[in-house]
Amino acid sequence: MTSHALVIFDIDGVLVDVRSSYHQVIQRTVPLYLRHILGLPAAEDLIGAEHVAAMKRMGGFNNDWNSVAAMLYTLVAHLPPTPRPTGETPAQVRESTRGLAHHPDLGKWLRQGSQAILDMEPHIQAAGGGLDAVRAYVGQRNAHLVLYGQWDPRTNYVLRIYQELYLGPELFRRIYGIPAEIHLGPGLIDREERIISLETLDTLARDHPLGLVTGRPRVEAEYALRRLGMWDYFRVLVSHDDVVEEMTRRGTEEFLGKPHPWPLEAAAHALDPLGQAPVYFVGDTADDMQAAVRLSPRRPAQGIGCTYIYPDKEAAAQHLREAGATHIISHPDDVVGIMQQSREASPHETGHLTGRGGRVY
Known part of the structure; x- marks a missing residue:
């Protein structure tokens, strides 16, 4: 005693x-997911420091993977409805978004979703915070576009992109036993x-x-x-x-x-x-x-x-x-x-x- x-x-x-590591990883994971998994052009500045701060204030987002997933669920909810994919691989999911990739209003829809992340802060706080509160608030539209399930980077592509950015290819392979595929540059953990x-x-x-x-x-x-x-x-x-x-x-x-x-x-x-x-x-x-x-x-x-x-x-x-x-x-x-x-x-x-x-x- x-x-x-x-x-x-x-x-x-x-x-x-962690402002140059975790916070930057959150901001970079979202557009990388939209581009590499959904095949949708997305601006690098779609998510900024103000979005990260808003998520932290909402409560229930101690896990940054959940923060990224919440942002993605909000963004895709502002796109037109897409057909449910035939499977859960990136290639199959991209089949559902093929018609959106070159749509002239895509940038506008994503900006509306980006603003919605900031605007929903008081509503999510009032609901107790966390990913479940965000999903209930934004609804189920296009939720099938977010590959976020078990804590396995082979199937959870939100986690995978985040971890590749944060760890870098060498540490990512050492931890997960698989090679990095999307981000091959240095890991932000060393910042x-x-x-x-x-x-x-x-x-x-x-x-x-x-x-x-x-x-x-x-x-x-x-x-x-x-x-x-x-x-x-x-x-x-x-x-x-x-x-x-x-x-x-x-x-x-x-x-x-x-x-x-x-x-x-x-x-x-x-x-x-x-x-x-x-x-x-x-x-x-x-x-x-x-x-x-x-x-x-x-x-x-x-x-x-x-x-x-x-x-x-x-x-x-x-x-x-x-x-x-x-x-x-x-x-x-x-x-x-x-x-x-x-x-x-x-x-x-x-x-x-x-x-x-x-x-x-």
């Missing part, structure tokens, strides 16, 4: 700046930069068990953290893989990733099985803050909202507070001050922990 408060971090937008300082992690690790909860697959999280020198600070990592494994174990289709509290509870339990140490969860989205709020009835938990990656920090802070953030910081290094205040308020937390994070589970 530990009496030290647990400090658990989200990765993206808190530890790692990522560390936000938090190593001095901050050194300070926190002396006094607090540190953990990670992320929507990334485990291999991507480990790759980024090792490359940026942070891997050894953390004792536990709960990733997208763990969420899928837990859903399979329970036999449920309910998504157990954030904002569901399960990942945060699993990380906290690994660090403190008796459940007595308070939890501080540092994140940058409403889903992160909601996970802390939903955990709090079972053990003390507070959300620390980080606005570092947001251009409009005041609006981001307000959004995070509305989602349940107890504290707002503009940089993850500010966590040190919050934890110092917590120790002063709880004088029974004394002594230092040895080493860095030790083993990652």
